[in-house]
Amino acid sequence: MINKLMKQIEKLDAPVVVGLDPMLSYVPEQVQKAAFSEYGETLEGAGEAIWQYNKTIVDNIYDLIPAVKPQIAMYEQFGIPGMIAYQKTVDYCREKGLVVIGDVKRGDIGSTSAAYAAGHLGRVTVGANTFSAFNEDFATVNPYLGSDGIKPFLEVCKAEKKGIFILVKTSNPSSGEFQDRLIDGRPLYEWVGEKVAEWGEEVMGDTYSYVGAVVGATYPEMGKVLRKVMPKACILVPGYGAQGGKAKDLAPYFNEDGLGAIVNSSRGIICAYKQEKYAKFGVEAFGEASRQAVIDMIEDLKSARG
Amino acid sequence: MINKLMKQIEKLDAPVVVGLDPMLSYVPEQVQKAAFSEYGETLEGAGEAIWQYNKTIVDNIYDLIPAVKPQIAMYEQFGIPGMIAYQKTVDYCREKGLVVIGDVKRGDIGSTSAAYAAGHLGRVTVGANTFSAFNEDFATVNPYLGSDGIKPFLEVCKAEKKGIFILVKTSNPSSGEFQDRLIDGRPLYEWVGEKVAEWGEEVMGDTYSYVGAVVGATYPEMGKVLRKVMPKACILVPGYGAQGGKAKDLAPYFNEDGLGAIVNSSRGIICAYKQEKYAKFGVEAFGEASRQAVIDMIEDLKSARG
Numbered sequence: 001m002i003n004k005l006m007k008q009i010e011k012l013d014a015p016v017v018v019g020l021d022p023m024l025s026y027v028p029e030q031v032q033k034a035a036f037s038e039y040g041e042t043l044e045g046a047g048e049a050i051w052q053y054n055k056t057i058v059d060n061i062y063d064l065i066p067a068v069k070p071q072i073a074m075y076e077q078f079g080i081p082g083m084i085a086y087q088k089t090v091d092y093c094r095e096k097g098l099v100v101i102g103d104v105k106r107g108d109i110g111s112t113s114a115a116y117a118a119g120h121l122g123r124v125t126v127g128a129n130t131f132s133a134f135n136e137d138f139a140t141v142n143p144y145l146g147s148d149g150i151k152p153f154l155e156v157c158k159a160e161k162k163g164i165f166i167l168v169k170t171s172n173p174s175s176g177e178f179q180d181r182l183i184d185g186r187p188l189y190e191w192v193g194e195k196v197a198e199w200g201e202e203v204m205g206d207t208y209s210y211v212g213a214v215v216g217a218t219y220p221e222m223g224k225v226l227r228k229v230m231p232k233a234c235i236l237v238p239g240y241g242a243q244g245g246k247a248k249d250l251a252p253y254f255n256e257d258g259l260g261a262i263v264n265s266s267r268g269i270i271c272a273y274k275q276e277k278y279a280k281f282g283v284e285a286f287g288e289a290s291r292q293a294v295i296d297m298i299e300d301l302k303s304a305r306g
Numbered sequence: 307m308i309n310k311l312m313k314q315i316e317k318l319d320a321p322v323v324v325g326l327d328p329m330l331s332y333v334p335e336q337v338q339k340a341a342f343s344e345y346g347e348t349l350e351g352a353g354e355a356i357w358q359y360n361k362t363i364v365d366n367i368y369d370l371i372p373a374v375k376p377q378i379a380m381y382e383q384f385g386i387p388g389m390i391a392y393q394k395t396v397d398y399c400r401e402k403g404l405v406v407i408g409d410v411k412r413g414d415i416g417s418t419s420a421a422y423a424a425g426h427l428g429r430v431t432v433g434a435n436t437f438s439a440f441n442e443d444f445a446t447v448n449p450y451l452g453s454d455g456i457k458p459f460l461e462v463c464k465a466e467k468k469g470i471f472i473l474v475k476t477s478n479p480s481s482g483e484f485q486d487r488l489i490d491g492r493p494l495y496e497w498v499g500e501k502v503a504e505w506g507e508e509v510m511g512d513t514y515s516y517v518g519a520v521v522g523a524t525y526p527e528m529g530k531v532l533r534k535v536m537p538k539a540c541i542l543v544p545g546y547g548a549q550g551g552k553a554k555d556l557a558p559y560f561n562e563d564g565l566g567a568i569v570n571s572s573r574g575i576i577c578a579y580k581q582e583k584y585a586k587f588g589v590e591a592f593g594e595a596s597r598q599a600v601i602d603m604i605e606d607l608k609s610a611r612g
Contacts, residue, residue: 023417024432032433041433073418077425078432079439083389107448108411109478111329112379119383126330126384127338127347133385142413144450145476146483170451172415177452178498181489188484188494195483 001137001162002205002212002234005099006259008066014298015259015305017101017236018061018290019266020089021071022050026271028283031056047081050074054089057270058096060287061294067099069236069264090136100136101236105167107142107149114152121164122156138163140214140236143192150199154211157203163210163234166199168192168226171216171239189222193229200233208234208260215253217245217263224252227260235261241268241297250304258305269293307443307468308511308518308540311405312565314372320604321565321611323407323542324367324596325572326395327377328356332577334589337362353387356380360395363576364402366593367600373405375542375570396442406442407542411473413448413455420458427470428462444469446520446542449498456505460517463509469516469540472505474498474532477522477545495528499535506539514540514566521559523551523569530558533566541567547574547603556610564611575599 009015024032027049035049058068070093075086093100106116120139123130141153141164153164169179169189179189193213200209209232215223217239227235235253239245240263253261272278272293273286281289315321330338333355341355364374376399381392399406412422426445429436447459447470459470475485475495485495499519506515515538521529523545533541541559545551546569559567578584578599579592587595 021418023421024430036433041435043430043432043437043439046430046432071414071418073412073414073421073425077421077430077439079425079437080386080389080393082425082439083386087386105414105448106379106411108377108379109476109481112327112377115329115379115383119379119385119388124330124349124352124383126349126352127342129347131349131385133349133383133388142411142448142450144448144473144484145478146480146485148478148480167450170415172451172454174452174454175415177501178450178494179452181494181497183487183489183494188487188489191487192484 001099002208002210005066005234005262006205006208008099009259009262012064012066014065015262015301016065016294016298017067017069017262017264018065018269018294019069019071019103019264020054020057020270021074021266022053022270023074024049027053028273028286030284043078043081046078047085051085051088055092056287057290058093060291061269062093062096062098064291064294064298065098067101067262068093069101069103071103071266087134090134094135094137099138101138101140101165102134102136103140105140105142107145109145109148110152113149117153117156121153121162122160138165140165140167142167143195147195154199154203157210161210163212165212165214165236166192166196168196168213169215169219169222171218171243171245175216190225190229193226196233197230200230204232208232212236214238217249218243220249220252227252227255231255237261237263241265247300247304250301254305263301265297268297307405308514308516311372311540311568312511312514314405315565315568318370318372320371321568321607322371322600322604323373323375323568323570324371324575324600325375325377325409325570326360326363326576327380327572328359328576329380330355333359334579334592336590349384349387352384353391357391357394361398362593363596364399366597367575368399368402368404370597370600370604371404373407373568374399375407375409377409377572393440396440400441400443405444407444407446407471408440408442409446411446411448413451415451415454416458419455423459423462427459427468428466444471444518446471446473448473449501460505460509463516469518471518471520471542472498472502474502474519475521475525475528477524477549477551481522496531496535499532502539503536506536510538514538518542520544523555524549526555526558533558533561537561543567543569547571553606553610556607560611569607571603574603
């Protein structure tokens with residue numbers, strides 16, 4: 001799947017992933033109304049609203065981008081109906097040929113981590129049958145529990161040719177509280193990055209590993225160091241746009257081959273219709289506003305890769 | 307909710323939480339057969355099997371213990387039907403008066419962490435209505451992302467009088483890879499423990515904070531230090547029994563008031579019927595085997611608290 005991701009990035013000349021993180025307040029009123037008229041102002045109504053919102057956006061952008069990254073928390077908050085909307089979104093994006101990165105940030109140990117890996121990337125056995133439950137292509141994983149938390153994911157990645165992105169240096173202001181603390185003279189995130197490189201060696205694709213890393217756009221100096229520490233890891237870069245990361249800061253995240261990073265934008269794309277810049281599309285054509293925002297983002301990133 | 311938890315621990319003289327972590331292979335054949343005959347060997351069948359298994363165990367032990375801790379990964383692996391089984395388990399345990407600790411190990415930032423907090427401990431708004439989705443009493447949370455990940459949970463805890471347990475030192479063999487690394491002469495888990503104490507000051511119950519900590523039974527020396535670093539935190543202690551932690555090692559986790567810790571056992575209770583010690587109950591009476599295992603665990607822990 002890392003090979004597919006890299007090929008799609010090259011083919012489209014677009015190292016872009018769109019974060020499908022639908023707050024209900026992002027969903028245009030006409031979409032909410034339609035959903036509520038069918039299901040009421042209920043969790044089912046909310047699930048239907050975010051699913052229809054996603055579907056319109058995906059229909060408008062799927063041919064421009066290699067991947068999407070649904071943030072499961074935004075669905076999970078609506079309970080079972082929210083999880084159904086997540087499942088529909090994952091399935092639909094895969095049907096459209098998109099690589100789906102489940103931003104689930106799971107992390108546990110042993111058989112528990114194996115269960116997360118099976119449920120999101122692999123298969124479970126029930127009697128004589130096997131099923132893929134959520135069936136994303138990649139999942140994000142938290143490293144705090146060490147190798148015991150990661151290795152069960154590696155097994156599944158190997159079997160299914162899927163991948164993970166491990167949190168290394170996150171984009172948020174307080175990420176330094178623990179991640180930047182110095183251990184033998186080097187910050188924790190570097191030690192985590194070294195383990196990412198080590199874990200990744202076991203599961204190599206053609207040029208990049210099935211094991212990638214999350215490094216926020218908001219810390220380009222650290223991105224530069226981590227690019228060297230993990231030369232074979234695809235770096236998933238959140239924090240561009242709404243969180244303050246600029247295209248000019250992104251050059252250090254890419255390798256000399258012009259590959260090796262994929263930049264996420266969520267609000268900047270899915271809420272484009274709310275920006276003055278895209279107001280001309282009007283709220284009815286929110287999907288077309290998203291399409292234009294994707295085109296602009298791809299153009300903006302070209303400057304970053306020189 | 308921390309006050310309720312502490313009162314129930316005192317009343318029952320049982321600092322015990324039972325981990326409802328149902329692997330399908332744990333579920334006795336007769337329960338699997340009944341579920342599969344109704345729903346087939348499907349994800350729905352698996353969900354029904356683990357829910358019926360849980361229900362029988364809970365019916366047999368709810369009067370002996372203050373709390374249960376369902377591990378969401380074991381449900382999530384079966385997709386939507388698994389999540390429905392999780393929801394039923396949480397609801398049923400709350401109806402029975404048990405404190406429910408959702409072992410979800412979530413952790414993200416800003417609005418995403420807020421969505422997890424709302425979905426698991428708080429409420430979401432849909433039009434003119436509000437709903438509690440999964441509605442556990444406590445959730446476990448991963449600290450790797452720093453305060454930005456924790457603060458949204460604190461807000462919800464304050465509003466709902468609920469709580470969290472933050473991963474500090476986990477019970478697994480490789481937990482030391484990052485958690486034990488020295489920063490200014492002290493291990494990372496101590497720095498995390500200090501933040502737990504600081505975060506916890508904002509949301510105090512009568513004697514303990516709404517913010518607790520996870521510290522594995524397998525590291526009693528570290529438990530001793532962490533007990534002092536976080537005097538007001540209830541410590542959730544995994545790793546007793548199947549993972550190798552012994553009752554005699556647990557004394558350092560308790561405060562002088564005999565409170566301040568709650569010890570988890572999962573397999574040791576829910577799979578008691580598979581142990582030679584409880585074989586006399588037979589597989590049909592697996593719930594009674596679990597009951598006896600709870601009684602034995604409570605007795606065993608009395609020795610730990612002197």
